[in-house]
Amino acid sequence: MKRIVYALIVFLYWLWYRDFKRGEEYAHNILVMGLGRWLKRLFEFEQLPLKENWKLTARHIKTGEIIVKEGHNLIVNVGKYLVCRMLIDEAGYDTGLTYQAIGSNNTAPVLGDTTLTVESARKAVTSKTRVNNEITYSTFFTAGESTYFIKEAGMFGHSTATAAANSGVLFSHWLVSFDNTGGLYDITLDYVLTTG
Numbered sequence: 733m734k735r736i737v738y739a740l741i742v743f744l745y746w747l748w749y750r751d752f753k754r755g756e757e758y759a760h761n762i763l764v765m766g767l768g769r770w771l772k773r774l775f776e777f778e779q780l781p782l783k784e785n786w787k788l789t790a791r792h793i794k795t796g797e798i799i800v801k802e803g804h805n806l807i808v809n810v811g812k813y814l815v816c817r818m819l820i821d822e823a824g825y826d827t828g829l830t831y832q833a834i835g836s837n838n839t840a841p842v843l844g845d846t847t848l849t850v851e852s853a854r855k856a857v858t859s860k861t862r863v864n865n866e867i868t869y870s871t872f873f874t875a876g877e878s879t880y881f882i883k884e885a886g887m888f889g890h891s892t893a894t895a896a897a898n899s900g901v902l903f904s905h906w907l908v909s910f911d912n913t914g915g916l917y918d919i920t921l922d923y924v925l926t927t928g
Contacts, residue, residue, distance in 0.1 A: 829888065851898055866924060887923055904923070
């Protein structure tokens with residue numbers, strides 16, 4: 733596709749240029765600079781962006797009432813390094829993302845984060861599914877396991893990720909606001925990662 737677009741651009745440039753005298757260097761330079769910027773923008777789209785969304789589904793243990801909260805998150809620097817190391821199969825980096833954690837602090841996530849601000853609980857991912865270029869990680873917390881005012885959450889990976897707080901490598905970090913201090917809701921955290 734890019735070759736066709738490039739050929740079309742070259743052809744259009746030739747049509748435009750033949751209508752000007754060869755000596756009109758100013759017009760030629762303007763076109764070349766503009767064309768260069770346009771081509772640069774065109775080829776910048778050849779990337780592998782990661783799009784990420786999270787969803788918290790709370791289900792009341794007695795009434796069955798369902799509350800859903802959704803949003804986007806931040807893939808932190810060490811999370812990006814984690815992906816690169818997994819891609820080259822570096823030792824210890826072949827286990828992928830395995831744990832989700834919830835926390836009780838609402839400090840805004842930043843790229844330099846390596847842990848949640850205040851981790852309250854974590855569990856191994858309950859299920860992982862992939863449909864084409866979209867991966868969904870789901871983690872189920874019973875009401876008794878999530879009796880917190882949940883203000884943050886995150887995904888962890890690497891072979892060092894365990895049930896212990898702050899273990900492993902933080903991949904992503906996001907803020908959420910759900911008060912489950914009464915322990916009345918089972919919580920399911922869904923993390924959806926889309927490439928491209």
